[in-house]
Amino acid sequence: MINCKFYITVTLIFISNSLLFLNFTSSIIYSAAVKLFKLICILFVLGLTSCNVVQYATVPVDYAPKLVFHPDTATILVVNRLTFDSTRISKRKIIALKAAAYNAVKGAEKELKMLPGIKVTSLIDSVSFAANTDSVKHLAAAHKVSYILTLDDFNAGVVLDNVQYDGNAQVAYYSAKARVTFTLYESNGIYFKKLKGTAVEPEDNRFAFSINEAARSAALDALKDYLPYTITNYRPLYNQSDVLQAGVQQILAGRFDRAYKILNPLIDGADAKLASRAAYNMAVVYEAQNDIEEALTLAKLSNQKQQNDYATVLIAALIKE
Numbered sequence: 367m368i369n370c371k372f373y374i375t376v377t378l379i380f381i382s383n384s385l386l387f388l389n390f391t392s393s394i395i396y397s398a399a400v401k402l403f404k405l406i407c408i409l410f411v412l413g414l415t416s417c418n419v420v421q422y423a424t425v426p427v428d429y430a431p432k433l434v435f436h437p438d439t440a441t442i443l444v445v446n447r448l449t450f451d452s453t454r455i456s457k458r459k460i461i462a463l464k465a466a467a468y469n470a471v472k473g474a475e476k477e478l479k480m481l482p483g484i485k486v487t488s489l490i491d492s493v494s495f496a497a498n499t500d501s502v503k504h505l506a507a508a509h510k511v512s513y514i515l516t517l518d519d520f521n522a523g524v525v526l527d528n529v530q531y532d533g534n535a536q537v538a539y540y541s542a543k544a545r546v547t548f549t550l551y552e553s554n555g556i557y558f559k560k561l562k563g564t565a566v567e568p569e570d571n572r573f574a575f576s577i578n579e580a581a582r583s584a585a586l587d588a589l590k591d592y593l594p595y596t597i598t599n600y601r602p603l604y605n606q607s608d609v610l611q612a613g614v615q616q617i618l619a620g621r622f623d624r625a626y627k628i629l630n631p632l633i634d635g636a637d638a639k640l641a642s643r644a645a646y647n648m649a650v651v652y653e654a655q656n657d658i659e660e661a662l663t664l665a666k667l668s669n670q671k672q673q674n675d676y677a678t679v680l681i682a683a684l685i686k687e
Contacts, residue, residue, distance in 0.1 A: 646677045
């Protein structure tokens with residue numbers, strides 16, 4: 367592999383000196399010098415194409431919910447308590463808000479039903495429900511549920527993001543923004559938790575669609591502590607040698623067992639730099655397989671072999687995971 371920084375520095379110095387030479391050369395040798403200069407520039411471009419390009423592995427990491435429902439087989443009753451003031455909001459907007467709020471509730475129900483052991487039911491006519499200790503306890507007993515989730519507040523609208531200029535014309539970009547508030551009650555009516563969520567969706571000239579999407583996303587944001595989620599990380603990989611590149615190709619193809627066979631023998635080799643880089647790449651392999659503990663061990667080993675920025679950053683990220 368070419369040392370790109372050294373190559374670029376030396377070549378640029380040579381080109382600058384060549385330019386000075388062309389300024390002071392005679393007309394007799396000027397034509398030949400120009401041809402030589404063009405050849406140098408072509409070789410410079412070809413050399414750049416041989417330089418290393420950083421490659422990244424896409425690493426999705428799955429996280430369990432931060433909070434869980436008890437008991438393990440729980441039933442949740444969803445209650446829509448939402449009302450809108452027709453004296454302050456137009457009829458047309460109320461219709462749009464009700465439709466979006468409905469999507470928020472349905473989005474919440476869909477995600478909760480996907481949790482193992484969780485059943486969800488809803489109360490059709492629930493606007494008149496007054497949430498207090500006695501009413502929650504009575505409603506939970508009547509429907510034989512463990513929890514009651516009420517939709518208490520919802521608002522949505524379109525906001526201006528920015529204005530850009532296309533020649534003399536102004537182009538405005540908008541987003542649909544939604545805000546939702548749920549309350550999760552235990553069946554005894556005593557314990558409860560406020561769940562608030564917000565979301566922004568780019569406007570795509572379909573107002574109702576954007577508002578509904580924002581409403582669903584806001585509901586998921588409110589329930590996020592009770593839902594599993596995935597974060598996608600993009601990890602740089604060391605590929606500065608043929609053997610490392612061979613391992614990188616297997617990682618990017620998702621063939622982690624083959625990557626292991628290529629990289630693992632390098633970790634105990636005599637070349638400290640190569641061992642460090644192989645250990646780091648293996649740490650990424652383990653993270654991609656959700657083995658955070660082993661990934662952290664390999665990232666620390668990479669730094670022990672030879673201190674490097676990639677491993678240092680990865681260690682900090684893995685500790686948070």
